[in-house]
Amino acid sequence: MRPDNSVVLVHSTSHAIKAEKLMRRAGIDCKLIPVPRKLSSDCGICIRFAARDKSRAALVLAKGGIETEGIHDLAR
Amino acid sequence: MYIFVAGVILRAIVRGGESAGSRHMNTHLVYLDNAATSWPKPPDVAEAMTRFLAEVGANPGRAGHRLANESARIVYDTREAVAALFNAGDPLRVVFTRNATEAINLALKGLLDKGDHAVTTGVEHNSVMRPLRALQERGVELSVASCSPHGFVDPDAVAKAVKPGTRLIAVTHASNVVGSIAPVREIGTIARGKGLCLLIDAAQTAGALDIDMQRDNIDLLAFTGHKSLYGPMGTGGLVFGPRIDISRIEPLTRGGTGSRSEQETQPAFAPDKYESGTPNVVGLAGLLAGVRWVRARGVEHIRRNEMVLTQQCIDGLRAIDGVTVYGGLDAARQTATVSFCVAGVSVSELGLALDEDFGILCRVGLHCAPVAHRTMGTFPGGTVRFSMGAFNTKRDIDAALSAVARLAVGAGA
Numbered sequence: 165m166r167p168d169n170s171v172v173l174v175h176s177t178s179h180a181i182k183a184e185k186l187m188r189r190a191g192i193d194c195k196l197i198p199v200p201r202k203l204s205s206d207c208g209i210c211i212r213f214a215a216r217d218k219s220r221a222a223l224v225l226a227k228g229g230i231e232t233e234g235i236h237d238l239a240r
Numbered sequence: 241m242y243i244f245v246a247g248v249i250l251r252a253i254v255r256g257g258e259s260a261g262s263r264h265m266n267t268h269l270v271y272l273d274n275a276a277t278s279w280p281k282p283p284d285v286a287e288a289m290t291r292f293l294a295e296v297g298a299n300p301g302r303a304g305h306r307l308a309n310e311s312a313r314i315v316y317d318t319r320e321a322v323a324a325l326f327n328a329g330d331p332l333r334v335v336f337t338r339n340a341t342e343a344i345n346l347a348l349k350g351l352l353d354k355g356d357h358a359v360t361t362g363v364e365h366n367s368v369m370r371p372l373r374a375l376q377e378r379g380v381e382l383s384v385a386s387c388s389p390h391g392f393v394d395p396d397a398v399a400k401a402v403k404p405g406t407r408l409i410a411v412t413h414a415s416n417v418v419g420s421i422a423p424v425r426e427i428g429t430i431a432r433g434k435g436l437c438l439l440i441d442a443a444q445t446a447g448a449l450d451i452d453m454q455r456d457n458i459d460l461l462a463f464t465g466h467k468s469l470y471g472p473m474g475t476g477g478l479v480f481g482p483r484i485d486i487s488r489i490e491p492l493t494r495g496g497t498g499s500r501s502e503q504e505t506q507p508a509f510a511p512d513k514y515e516s517g518t519p520n521v522v523g524l525a526g527l528l529a530g531v532r533w534v535r536a537r538g539v540e541h542i543r544r545n546e547m548v549l550t551q552q553c554i555d556g557l558r559a560i561d562g563v564t565v566y567g568g569l570d571a572a573r574q575t576a577t578v579s580f581c582v583a584g585v586s587v588s589e590l591g592l593a594l595d596e597d598f599g600i601l602c603r604v605g606l607h608c609a610p611v612a613h614r615t616m617g618t619f620p621g622g623t624v625r626f627s628m629g630a631f632n633t634k635r636d637i638d639a640a641l642s643a644v645a646r647l648a649v650g651a652g653a
């Protein structure tokens with residue numbers, strides 16, 4: 165089974181908004197969603213994007229100084 | 241400004257407004273109390289706040305639904321606009337507070353421990369002096385570098401006050417009493433050279449003067465939203481420069497942040513470490529509009545106009561018999577704040593007459609800065625303070641000057 169979507173978890177809402185901006189600016193389609201409970205018990209938000217953009221997203225976030233708490237595939 | 245004020249009064253009358261409103265019906269109100277808070281605000285500010293309440297409204301980052309995310313975006317955009325205005329670097333190191341006072345308290349109490357030594361100056365506002373005096377009682381050592389009688393900080397005096405154990409230099413960018421501008425760049429160089437933190441109280445200058453945290457080696461910048469950034473009251477913040485290790489700065493409050501909810505301890509990262517509880521997003525929406533307005537108009541442009549009015553005010557007051565004007569008397573070295581006294585009449589009487597008889601609104605007394613008045617020799621009587629903003633005109637200053645001239649003659653000066 166190939167995952168369609170990935171999510172990146174970050175420290176806080178502020179980090180999520182910054183990440184969203186960086187990714188959109190880089191042309192990566194993405195959306196803020198609540199953190200899936202199976203990934204974390206945190207009640208915050210994370211960024212969902214197409215799995216094919218995974219390596220690009222990781223690069224963009226690293227360049228923008230965003231420390232991530234992991235990029236996960238969302239199995240359908 | 242006249243039309244704006246007339247609009248307010250008209251509304252009061254249409255609503256059957258009280259006498260306080262209609263009494264001023266034919267009076268041209270001149271608001272010269274911008275150092276206390278700027279007024280009027282650009283219309284964009286109220287519009288942005290109304291839009292937030294009517295169309296967004298949600299708690300930022302507590303839920304993840306579209307309105308919560310929109311609310312969080314407004315907060316983040318405000319961090320970004322503030323960081324850009326001060327050349328601060330990372331927007332996530334802009335921490336919002338209720339005002340400059342809370343930001344200064346956070347910086348001082350968060351950083352200083354028993355046994356540390358701090359240096360401040362003889363023109364500080366009580367928002368710096370009172371927390372420092374309280375810390376002194378708990379074992380922090382304090383030196384107050386003396387200033388010139390015109391209210392100017394002497395960088396040599398600051399450098400001389402530094403000793404082993406000094407951790408922080410806290411300086412107001414400009415006096416709220418006489419407007420005197422501190423040599424921030426020189427003090428930044430001193431702080432950097434000795435490896436100390438520099439805290440700048442930019443309550444009077446954020447939006448009014450060019451501020452560049454990186455160029456000037458400012459480590460901690462406390463600002464308020466409701467003065468020269470033209471935002472609403474209840475907004476302000478502390479900006480952490482890149483040299484500050486936030487693991488060494490304690491928060492003032494702890495609580496819910498919407499992040500790390502599984503933990504019973506405070507998150508260790510900025511901004512969440514310092515921003516517990518629901519933020520003032522309606523205020524920040526207004527602040528964002530204010531900062532955007534300032535950036536669109538240009539700090540330089542606003543400053544040029546204010547300098548013209550300030551020099552007009554200084555020169556006009558000095559030409560009136562019996563009037564003493566304090567400070568450097570040079571608009572290029574001060575903000576749009578002018579302090580003066582009239583011989584033979586107390587400042588409180590002057591303030592009342594200016595308001596009641598002439599519709600000139602200003603602030604008299606000690607301006608929450610007793611040490612500054614001691615420095616100038618105007619303690620405890622205080623001064624009358626005229627402070628201009630982006631909406632004042634030459635005509636406003638003309639009106640204020642002729643009112644002072646009439647009161648000075650009346651006082652037999």
Ligand SMILES: Cc1ncc(COP(=O)(O)O)c(C=O)c1O
Pocket residue numbers: 275276339340341342365367412414415416441443444464465476
């Ligand atoms: C120099 C100075 N510092 C600090 C403050 C405090 O600002 P706020 O009242 O917004 O906390 C003010 C103004 O009141 C001020 O003029």
